[in-house]
Structure formats: C-alpha cells, structure tokens
Amino acid sequence: MNNESWRNRSSAAVWHPCTQMKSLENLPLVPIARAEGVWLHDFDGNRYLDAVSSWWVNLFGHGNPRINAALRDQLNKLEHVMLAGFTHEPVVELSEKLGVLTGLGHAFYGSDGASATEIALKMSFHYWRNTGKPQKSCFVSLNNSYHGETVGALSVTDVALFKDTYAPLLRQSVQMPSPDWRLAEEGESAEEYALRCAEALDGYLVGHHGEIAALILEPLVQGAAGMAMYHPAYLKQARALCDRYAVHLIADEIAVGFGRTGTMFACEQAGIRPDFICVSKGITGGYLPLSAVLTTDTVYQAFYDDSVTRGFLHSHSYTGNALACRAALATLAIFEEDDILNANRGRQAKMNAALQPLCDMPVAHLRNTGMIWAFDVVDAPADFPHRFYQEALAHGLLLRPIGNTVYFMPPYVISDDEIAWLACQTIAVLRKVMG
Structure with a gap:
C-alpha cells in the first residue's frame, strides 16, 4: 500500500493528537513504513530527517541494535x-x-x-x-x-x-x-x-x-x-x-x-x-x-x-x-x-557552526542549550508554522515550529554529514517560506 492509502485509512479510524482533524484536508498525514538512525521512511520511498526526535523522545536513533x-x-x-x-x-x-x-x-x-x-x-x-x-x-x-x-x-x-x-x-x-x-x-x-x-x-x-x-x-x-x-x-x-x-x-x-x-x-x-x-x-x-x-x-x-x-x-x-x-x-x-555526554559536546559545536549562516537571515535569538537549538523568525506570517512544516517535509526534514520559533532536538546519533545537511536544508526552507 502507498502513502495515500494509509492516509485515508488513518483519517477514517484514528483521532490524531494535538491536531484539528479538519486540517488534514490541507496538511496530509505522513505515513511512516520504517525508520533507521535519524531517518524516517514513508511508503512511497521518501525519507525525512527526524530533527525533533519524534516529539523529543528518540535519543539513540530508530531501530537501535542494542x-x-x-x-x-x-x-x-x-x-x-x-x-x-x-x-x-x-x-x-x-x-x-x-x-x-x-x-x-x-x-x-x-x-x-x-x-x-x-x-x-x-x-x-x-x-x-x-x-x-x-x-x-x-x-x-x-x-x-x-x-x-x-x-x-x-x-x-x-x-x-x-x-x-x-x-x-x-x-x-x-x-x-x-x-x-x-x-x-x-x-x-x-x-x-x-x-x-x-x-x-x-x-x-x-x-x-x-x-x-x-x-x-x-x-x-x-x-x-x-x-x-x-x-x-x-x-x-x-x-x-x-x-x-x-x-x-x-x-x-x-x-x-x-x-x-x-x-x-x-x-x-x-x-x-x-x-x-x-x-x-x-x-x-x-x-x-x-x-x-x-x-x-x-x-x-x-x-x-x-x-x-x-x-x-x-x-x-x-x-x-x-x-x-x-x-x-x-x-x-x-x-x-559510549560516553554520550562528552560526545554530544562535539556534536553541539558542529551544529552551532553549521547554523551560523542563519545570523544573516531574518531571525532573532539564535540560541543553544546542550542538544537543543532554536531561533525566532522575524515578521513571520500567521500561517508560518504550517508553511514551514510542509516545506521542510518537501526538503526531507521533520521540523515542527512552535509559533515563529524553529527548533532542533535531533537524536544523539546524528552524524557530522547529517548535521551539515540539516542546517543547509533548514536555511533553504526558510528562504523559500520567507521569500
């Protein structure tokens, strides 16, 4: 079965959390078939970097062998x-x-x-x-x-x-x-x-x-x-x-x-x-x-x-x-x-460096604590959260803004290349949404 089939069945049978169900008419569900590491894969062959750790819960990647x-x-x-x-x-x-x-x-x-x-x-x-x-x-x-x-x-x-x-x-x-x-x-x-x-x-x-x-x-x-x-x-x-x-x-x-x-x-x-x-x-x-x-x-x-x-x-x-x-x-x-707390300091530094180009964009309060990053978009339109979320999906990212705040809470297994890709795609999404 493909994405569309699972969307229809889910909309008919499941009451989704923190969701106005009528909004699914314009903001379709994303059915996930499998996941590995920081990546979620849908039924149509697309993949999404789970930059919010599936509502802040996933620490060591999907399908962790241990x-x-x-x-x-x-x-x-x-x-x-x-x-x-x-x-x-x-x-x-x-x-x-x-x-x-x-x-x-x-x-x-x-x-x-x-x-x-x-x-x-x-x-x-x-x-x-x-x-x-x-x-x-x-x-x-x-x-x-x-x-x-x-x-x-x-x-x-x-x-x-x-x-x-x-x-x-x-x-x-x-x-x-x-x-x-x-x-x-x-x-x-x-x-x-x-x-x-x-x-x-x-x-x-x-x-x-x-x-x-x-x-x-x-x-x-x-x-x-x-x-x-x-x-x-x-x-x-x-x-x-x-x-x-x-x-x-x-x-x-x-x-x-x-x-x-x-x-x-x-x-x-x-x-x-x-x-x-x-x-x-x-x-x-x-x-x-x-x-x-x-x-x-x-x-x-x-x-x-x-x-x-x-x-x-x-x-x-x-x-x-x-x-x-x-x-x-x-x-x-x-x-x-794996001495995770120490290893995360290296990931933190790399992510901070990768996000520096945001300082030249219409954002305020670029901030970081540990493995949490956020920035506020200046003069964001009223529908910014939905537009950014949809555009992020189109760029292979799972990001869910809170109001005009875009944040990252990725799994701790994110690699250097994935950090660079996440930052690059986020900047591209922001440019597209803010015109």
Missing part, C-alpha cells in the same frame, strides 16, 4: 506483571540507577510525562496533608510553562491554546515571571534577568508560602514556550527560596532530562537537588511509554504508616512495565558505554 537486543531478551523472560504486591528485575535495577543519577529515591512509575506531573503534584499535596498542613494545597509555576494536558498537569500549565477550553475543570494556580532571557531589558544579562525573576518569586512566596505546596518548573528550557532558555542562577535561587519558605520544588525534567541540556539532568547545572524530579520522554530511548517520579526520603517517610489512607494509592495497570524498564536500562547503558 535497545532492540535488550527488548528481545526481555520478551523471552517477562513482558509485564502488576507492580502492586509484585516486583521484577528491570524495575528494581532501573530504580536503583535512577536513584544514583538523581540523588533521589523510591521511583514511582507512570506511563508518560503528564502522568508524572500528576504524581508529583498529588505526592506534594498529600505530603503536606500527612504532616498536618493541609492548607498547603496550591501550586506555583512559570509564565508560559507546559507540564502536560491531563487535568492536574493542565492546572499548572500556562499555554492558553491547551488550557482555556478546559478552564472550568481546573484548579487555580499562580504563575511567576519566566526567566526566559529573551524577555530581558536591553543591556541586562541573562543572569541578571534570571535573578530579577527570582526576586519576584521571593516577593510572592513571602506572603503566600503558608498555602503553597510546591513550585513546579522546567529547568533551563521551557519547551512549549518556544524553547525559552534561561540562566541556571534562577534554579539556584528557586531552590533557596523553596527551602526558606518550606515549599517543595518539583523539577519537570520530562523534556530536558537524559542529556538534552548537556548534563544528564538540567538541575545539575545549578548544583541543586529538587524535592521531586519528573522524567519521561527519552527515558526509554523513544521505544516505549514510561515515566517516573523520584523524591526525597523525607517525603517518602511521610507516607510510611499503618494507615492505608496515608499511603500513596495512585496507580495504573502498566506501572513499571518490564519491557519499558528494560528499554530504559539499555538506554542508560549506552550513555555510560
């Missing part, structure tokens, strides 16, 4: 068993490794980023209830933050497109100024602006900390805000303020963890440890849905009791799925065996 081998081995042992009352080798080993990497413990598993956010919010709320402070039930996040689209996660998200329709279903939360350095005053450094935003957070917490359970934030890069990047000084100050006012700090490392910002976890660049860390996306190398929340022993002990109601009773059927945990273990093994 992850494939680990999953085949696990299939011959155990595919899944309920984690209530049972345990298994992959979930124990993964939890131990995540504990070492994060400095936190007792991993609690979910299926995706939004469920990790839900878990962390519920744990924080329940902790204060268990410790005799039930009034601490409100949450603070950053302007333009994104933490998922389930009801609890959406309550601390600040993206109107996702949130406004469901406002009557949501708990109220408070948003603080984002330390996004694009918002700094002329002559103000990224660090100075970050510290100014931290002062605003201080000003709010000093008067409201008695009712605040937690501050939740995306460390260093706010993804859905258009890859808004900020100085680690904000994280250091946020940690100090949360300590001062007895407020939990929840680090949403769902998109920025596992090497994406240059360190294994973004919080490391500020030298801090959060009270909760949420991880997902790259945790399985893009193979299977899995998320985890790790927290402190202090939080864990507040739930350890003879009373069932003081326990954390959140669950879902596939919690700690053995296959997903085994994929995650294989992913972590690649980090260690």
Whole structure:
C-alpha cells in the first residue's frame, strides 16, 4: 500500500493528537513504513530527517541494535506483571540507577510525562496533608510553562491554546515571571534577568508560602514556550527560596532530562537537588511509554504508616512495565558505554557552526542549550508554522515550529554529514517560506 492509502485509512479510524482533524484536508498525514538512525521512511520511498526526535523522545536513533537486543531478551523472560504486591528485575535495577543519577529515591512509575506531573503534584499535596498542613494545597509555576494536558498537569500549565477550553475543570494556580532571557531589558544579562525573576518569586512566596505546596518548573528550557532558555542562577535561587519558605520544588525534567541540556539532568547545572524530579520522554530511548517520579526520603517517610489512607494509592495497570524498564536500562547503558555526554559536546559545536549562516537571515535569538537549538523568525506570517512544516517535509526534514520559533532536538546519533545537511536544508526552507 502507498502513502495515500494509509492516509485515508488513518483519517477514517484514528483521532490524531494535538491536531484539528479538519486540517488534514490541507496538511496530509505522513505515513511512516520504517525508520533507521535519524531517518524516517514513508511508503512511497521518501525519507525525512527526524530533527525533533519524534516529539523529543528518540535519543539513540530508530531501530537501535542494542535497545532492540535488550527488548528481545526481555520478551523471552517477562513482558509485564502488576507492580502492586509484585516486583521484577528491570524495575528494581532501573530504580536503583535512577536513584544514583538523581540523588533521589523510591521511583514511582507512570506511563508518560503528564502522568508524572500528576504524581508529583498529588505526592506534594498529600505530603503536606500527612504532616498536618493541609492548607498547603496550591501550586506555583512559570509564565508560559507546559507540564502536560491531563487535568492536574493542565492546572499548572500556562499555554492558553491547551488550557482555556478546559478552564472550568481546573484548579487555580499562580504563575511567576519566566526567566526566559529573551524577555530581558536591553543591556541586562541573562543572569541578571534570571535573578530579577527570582526576586519576584521571593516577593510572592513571602506572603503566600503558608498555602503553597510546591513550585513546579522546567529547568533551563521551557519547551512549549518556544524553547525559552534561561540562566541556571534562577534554579539556584528557586531552590533557596523553596527551602526558606518550606515549599517543595518539583523539577519537570520530562523534556530536558537524559542529556538534552548537556548534563544528564538540567538541575545539575545549578548544583541543586529538587524535592521531586519528573522524567519521561527519552527515558526509554523513544521505544516505549514510561515515566517516573523520584523524591526525597523525607517525603517518602511521610507516607510510611499503618494507615492505608496515608499511603500513596495512585496507580495504573502498566506501572513499571518490564519491557519499558528494560528499554530504559539499555538506554542508560549506552550513555555510560559510549560516553554520550562528552560526545554530544562535539556534536553541539558542529551544529552551532553549521547554523551560523542563519545570523544573516531574518531571525532573532539564535540560541543553544546542550542538544537543543532554536531561533525566532522575524515578521513571520500567521500561517508560518504550517508553511514551514510542509516545506521542510518537501526538503526531507521533520521540523515542527512552535509559533515563529524553529527548533532542533535531533537524536544523539546524528552524524557530522547529517548535521551539515540539516542546517543547509533548514536555511533553504526558510528562504523559500520567507521569500
């Protein structure tokens, strides 16, 4: 069957995510037959460089031989068993490794980023209830933050497109100024602006900390805000303020963890440890849905009791799925065996050099943190995201702009030649779209 056949069948049977289905009349689906490395291949023989890691999840390429081998081995042992009352080798080993990497413990598993956010919010709320402070039930996040689209996660998200329709279903939360350095005053450094935003957070917490359970934030890069990047000084100050006012700090490392910002976890660049860390996306190398929340022993002990109601009773059927945990273990093994964080520094430098010609084009704020790059297109037309996306496909690229922001989050196996080709084709697409 060809692309057209699969498009028609999918449109008739599948409700696609984050999609106005009527738009598929003019923005056709791209059926994918197979994938290898950084390349996606459709049914008509076309290929596309997966420059966004299939929604930021694929770290070591499609069809990675080592992850494939680990999953085949696990299939011959155990595919899944309920984690209530049972345990298994992959979930124990993964939890131990995540504990070492994060400095936190007792991993609690979910299926995706939004469920990790839900878990962390519920744990924080329940902790204060268990410790005799039930009034601490409100949450603070950053302007333009994104933490998922389930009801609890959406309550601390600040993206109107996702949130406004469901406002009557949501708990109220408070948003603080984002330390996004694009918002700094002329002559103000990224660090100075970050510290100014931290002062605003201080000003709010000093008067409201008695009712605040937690501050939740995306460390260093706010993804859905258009890859808004900020100085680690904000994280250091946020940690100090949360300590001062007895407020939990929840680090949403769902998109920025596992090497994406240059360190294994973004919080490391500020030298801090959060009270909760949420991880997902790259945790399985893009193979299977899995998320985890790790927290402190202090939080864990507040739930350890003879009373069932003081326990954390959140669950879902596939919690700690053995296959997903085994994929995650294989992913972590690649980090260690191939010295990925160090190797990525070389890729980062090559990509930065390849993108320099953009400085002579109508773009602003060309920026980079680790293996994330972005630039904003000046005077972009209203239909820019769709036009750029379609033209990128015609040039063999999977790129999905956020508003007027074009960003790259490629798999870590991208080669020097592929980096050069990606940059060259992006520039060609931009010239075509902007005329």
